[in-house]
Amino acid sequence: MTETSTPAATPGSPRLRVAPSPTGDPHVGTAYMALFNLAFARKNGGAFVLRVEDTDRARFRADSEAQLTDTLDWLGLNWDEGPDVGGPYAPYRQSERLDTYAPYIEKLIEDGHAYYCWCSSERLRELRAEQEKSKASVTGYDRLCHGKTREERAALPGFSETPVVRMLVPDDVPLEFDDPIRGTLKAPRPDDQVIRKADGFPTYHLAVVVDDHEMGITHVVRGEEWISSTPKHLLLYRWLGLPEPRFAHMPLLRNANKSKISKRKNPEARLTWFREEGYLPEALVNFLALLGYPPIIEEGEDGERTEREVFSFSEFSSGFEWSKVNPVGPIFDLTKLDWLNGVYIRELPVEELAARLLPYLVAEGILPPRPDLGALGRLEQVVGLIQPRLTHLTKAGPQVAPFYVDDDALPIDDDARTQLKDDAPAVLDAAIAALEGISTDEGDMFGEGRGWTHENIEAALRAALVEGMGLKPKFAFGPVRTAISGKRVSPPLFESMEILGRHSTLTRLRALRATL
Secondary structure, rough: OOOOOOOOOOOOOOEEEEOOOOOOEEEEHHHHHHHHHHHHHOOOOOOOEOEEEOOOOOOOOOOOOHHHHHHHHHHHOOOEEOOEEEEOOOOEEEEHHHHHHHHHHHHHOOOOOOOEEEEEEEHHHHHHHHOOOOOOOOOOOOOOOOOOOHHHOOOOEEEEEEEEEEOOOOOOOOEEEEOOOEEEEEOOOOOHHHHOOOOEOOOHHHHHHHHHHHHOOOOOEEHHHHHHHHHHHHHHHHHHOOOOEEEEEEEOOOOOOOOEOOOOOOOOHHHHHHHHOOHEEEEEEEEHHHHHHEEEEEEEOOOOEEEEOOHHHHHHHHHHHHHHOOOOOOOOOHHHHHHHHHHHHHHHHHHHHEEEEEEEEHHHOOOOOOHHHHHHHHHHHHHHHHHOOOHHHHHHHHHHHHHHHOOOHHOOOOHHHOOOOOOOHHHHHHHHHHHHHHOOOOOOOOOOOOOOOHHOOOOOOOHHHOOOOOOOHHHHHHHHHHHOOOOOOOHHHHHHHHHHHHHHHHHHHHHHHHHH
């Protein structure tokens, strides 16, 4: 997909980014954030950057970045700069930028805005436990190391050989800032945040400020859980004498009970899950946009205004405004996504839908990796039958499979056998006789209108079973459906028989009849 691609950004235009951590399966919230960042960038002729924040080495997972880039690319959320495409501010992985952060940390220490801390992890755990037990009004680090040399601190308990570096947060730290989504916000007072860990890696708080500055990021758009961190980041910008970006905080995606969507509890929190479950990328993008943004308003010729919930990324981005974003955490309603997915599936040309279904059918073993032209042609015919009722690409397999199985090896589902009542042998005998009277696939050379078409198939079976045997259609066609598809519910029966052809249809009817 290339809908979101754009020419190079013009000088002075906004620069936005999404900066995920490769610590596991990518979260759907990453795509949600990427979408809104990208929409603003495209609306204003700006640039969209993908940066990988991989300084959390304890939780780092090697395959996570590839999963992320592959899935964002599948969604069409294309970035202008990143670790895979390069750009003027490379490298775009934090682990490859470690030398970048050292001068900034040293400046903070020299200017008295940061200090070394040699407290062991054991001492910090004990401190937290004491504060919780005493219900202290002020919590956080107690600045035991501030103002001490290494030798002075080593003489005290709880000493660690390798120090971290902490911010020295003043008592009068500014806590208010303007947010284009939420207006004026006030965050809690931060404690002396660690900005460099004992392993030499910067923490998120330092690295994100340095990277955003070095990459010219003008707007930092992230989840509302980062509101409390914004004063820390603004302090670092001011201490380092750097221009401040605008900070905007998107509402978090939530379950029906208002809890945050978690990969541990919600399979749909994994971004890759949507592809696995057969959702179309354009449907998911539309859905994510609706979670934080109102439908498109259209005005008819009579002046009446209506809402439209189905829209493309270009329609979404062309009118994008931060003031329209709803700051209330949206409910992640898969029912709405299922509906959207069905709408998008029905709008696809048959040839394109068949092409999108092919990887799923190959994975299920229904089709070989390189099907021949005949198999592909039949697939397009079958897709035309199932498209109106298809809601997920993964649901096509059971409906498609009967068209690619040997006639004498068609499996019969247990619930399909329930349609085989006592009169099933007679029904099948009558159906076979009626269909034998229809000429072959080449059509009727005598011009009597009896070629192998679904119209002629239906007419012959209705005449033989409904009118001839006096059966209701449900009971007349149930055994026939079982013989043709092996299922109780199948694609339209007569059209399926036309696609299968005269030989396969009669062979399947006779095969089931022989078992009764």
